[in-house]
Amino acid sequence: MQRTVEHKVKAKITYARYGEVFFVSTFHQFDVEYVTKLLAQFEKEGLITRIAKGVYVKAKKTRFGVVYPSAFELVTEIAKRDKAIVFPTGETAANRLGFSTQVPMNACFITSGTPRTLKLGNRTVTLKHGVPRNFAYKGKLMPELVQALRSIGEDNITESVEKRVAQLLSATPETETIEHDLLLAPVWVRQIIKRNLKTDTDNE
Numbered sequence: 625m626q627r628t629v630e631h632k633v634k635a636k637i638t639y640a641r642y643g644e645v646f647f648v649s650t651f652h653q654f655d656v657e658y659v660t661k662l663l664a665q666f667e668k669e670g671l672i673t674r675i676a677k678g679v680y681v682k683a684k685k686t687r688f689g690v691v692y693p694s695a696f697e698l699v700t701e702i703a704k705r706d707k708a709i710v711f712p713t714g715e716t717a718a719n720r721l722g723f724s725t726q727v728p729m730n731a732c733f734i735t736s737g738t739p740r741t742l743k744l745g746n747r748t749v750t751l752k753h754g755v756p757r758n759f760a761y762k763g764k765l766m767p768e769l770v771q772a773l774r775s776i777g778e779d780n781i782t783e784s785v786e787k788r789v790a791q792l793l794s795a796t797p798e799t800e801t802i803e804h805d806l807l808l809a810p811v812w813v814r815q816i817i818k819r820n821l822k823t824d825t826d827n828e
Contacts, residue, residue, distance in 0.1 A: 629654050633662050637671055642684040643693035645701040646672060676742045692744045695731035696720065699751060708737030709759045710751065717772040723788055734758055734771070757808060763798035766805040770813055778812045790820040797822075 633651055640646075651659045663680055666672050672680040673690065679702065684691040692698075696712065703710040712720050715728040729747055734754035742749040761767040769792060776785060798805070802821070806814050 629658060630662055633659065634666065634671070637666060637682060640682050642682055642691070643697060644682050645693070645698060646680045646682070647705055648678055649705060675744060676740060679742065690745055692747075695733075695744060695747065695749045698742065698744065698749060699733050699735070702751070703735065703737065706735075706737035708735050710735045710737070711767050711771065713752070713754075713771040714775045717768050718775045721768060721772045721788070721792060723772055723776060723785060760808055761805045762801035763805050765792060765796045765798055766802070766809070769817070770809045773813045773816060774810070781816060786816065786820055789816060790822075793817065793821055 633654070636651070637646065646663065648656055648659050648663065660678075663672065664674075667674050667680065670685075671682070673683045673692075674680050675692075675698070681693060681698070683693075695716070699710050702708075710733050711717070712732070713734045714732045715724065715726070716731045716733065718724045719727055731744075731747065731749045733749070733751050735751045736754065736759050737751070739753045740751050742751075758767065761770075769789070773781070773785075773789075806817060809817065
């Protein structure tokens with residue numbers, strides 16, 4: 625029986641795409657304690673890489689080093705498992721939305737789930753617990769955009785920042801949720817977003 629379970633778990637990992645994330649709960653149909661031992665064993669064999677307690681990834685090994693999934697892909701998978709909301713904050717949000725080209729060594733995210741720290745090679749991924757207001761947004765762009773602008777700071781808003789805001793709002797129109805979400809943003813952020821919103825009359 626155990627040999628059969630080992631074969632099934634190993635086969636799932638072997639045929640998975642590189643970058644796929646695995647948890648003990650991925651194999652919920654089997655005994656938790658035994659799966660935990662198997663994942664630890666497969667890590668020693670080099671089949672998967674442990675990045676936090678109970679979190680493993682199938683990382684691609686090349687002659688240049690280990691290739692991990694992006695921080696965003698990783699936290700998205702964790703959020704799915706935990707049935708949590710997660711989005712980038714600080715410099716991570718600014719980089720992801722194109723306000724900055726510099727990838728922060730410490731990627732930071734806000735989560736409605738469990739706070740934790742993960743290691744992706746030489747990078748750190750931090751999941752911080754956020755206040756309920758952060759998760760009251762109905763759109764997907766708005767919470768990230770608010771976090772990115774707060775990271776940049778009110779006194780550092782330039783013409784190029786405003787242009788990027790306009791591009792993001794145009795590319796991801798959230799017409800059904802924008803009015804609700806604007807009320808959750810700081811006043812100065814709300815003003816920036818409002819003046820860069822294209823209305824129906826702008827297109828006539």
